[in-house]
Amino acid sequence: MFAYESVQELISAADKQGKKISELVLRDQAEYLEKESNAIYEQMHKNFLVMKKASEDGLKKNTRSASGLTGGNAIKMNQVVEAGKSICGRVIGKAIARALAVSETNACMGRIVAAPTAGSCGILPAAVLTLAEEHHLDEHDAVMSLFTAAGFGMVIAKKASIAGAEGGCQAECGSAAAMAAAALTELMGGTPQMAGHACSIAIKNILGLVCDPVAGLVEIPCIKRNASGVSNAFISADMALAGIKSAIPADEVIEAMKKVGDAMPNSLKETAEGGLAATPTGKALYKKVFGRCGDEKL
DSSP: OOOOOOHHHHHHHHHHHTOOHHHHHHHHHHHHHTOOHHHHHHHHHHHHHHHHHHHHHHHHOOOOOTTSSOOSHHHHHHHHHHTTOOTTHHHHHHHHHHHHHHHHHHHTTOOOOOSSOSTTTTHHHHHHHHHHHHTTOOHHHHHHHHHHHHHHHHHHHHHSOOOHHHHOHHHHHHHHHHHHHHHHHHHTTOOHHHHHHHHHHHHHHHTTOOBOOGGGOSSTTHHHHHHHHHHHHHHHHHHHHTTOOOSSOHHHHHHHHHHHHHHSOGGGBTSSSSGGGGSHHHHHHHHHHHSSOTTSOO
16 A cells, blocks of 8 residues: 655555556555545545535635635626637636636635535646546546546655745645646646646746735635646646656655745745735735724733
């Protein structure tokens, strides 16, 4: 059974057995949980359907969050894409729209899959759903790619962190982008080594990103960072599939992310005491939501 202590462990096992990382993770989890592989797959399929529903709800319902700070942007983005006016093209444009949609569903207290967290919940679903739809991929393959994402996510969680409160947004949106990049790479026929490079590139692209939620809510700037994160995942996967390698191995990149997170001051780790949350507008939004200034004592 895997210890999920390194990406290299997953890659080496896949190479040795001539299998995809997703296949190995599925089998490993079935053994660990003492269940049939079909049962584990069906649970992941249910997660996939929840992801799909969250995306659909966010693209159909023009609602705003309880705070009034966010809502409706997914529909705006989708309209631009459908009109053929997206600068990024249809694939990235649809992925951005879906990432916003799932994140807005979360902000509006809808049902989402925290993969790896609620704050980064739009990245993985948007990546997999969009690639599967735009490239007419089999749903089974899309679901299986989530096991690849899960394998990488477990390594990151063990070696570093997936929590903004511990490692900043690099640990949330960064981890989600890395997981999604690995999943996309496998979905497009990439090798386990390519998936590892995609993971590395995605984290490097977002290394050092702070967690500074305005008013302490997972809305500003979190939702738009999900859109940026899914774009990062596609870019990283595309480069890896082209044969572009990360000069720094995935495990070392993850370790670097851990050290960067440890070096961050607490004001930049989900406390809403620094970054965008501490700007004049950020403070004004806090007062608008809670009726008092953020630095007032309760």
